[in-house]
Amino acid sequence: MSRKRRSVMSEELKYELAKDLGFYDTVQNEGWGGIRAKDAGNMVKRAIELAEKAAARNPD
Numbered sequence: 001m002s003r004k005r006r007s008v009m010s011e012e013l014k015y016e017l018a019k020d021l022g023f024y025d026t027v028q029n030e031g032w033g034g035i036r037a038k039d040a041g042n043m044v045k046r047a048i049e050l051a052e053k054a055a056a057r058n059p060d
Contacts, residue, residue: 009047017043 007014014032018024023039035043 013047014043017046021046 009017015024015027018027018035021039021042023035026034026039
């Protein structure tokens with residue numbers, strides 16, 4: 001039984017983060033499976049930081 005995962009981050013955001021963090025070339029050449037676990041973790045950490053900054057600017 002296969003389970004399809006739904007990404008929380010948009011593809012655009014993922015590529016932007018990969019560029020900012022310096023592993024965009026790896027993604028282009030090998031796909032997302034080619035990045036290191038450390039890079040994936042840094043990508044998530046950066047996405048959280050951006051979300052927290054956005055939430056601080058726009059409190060509801």
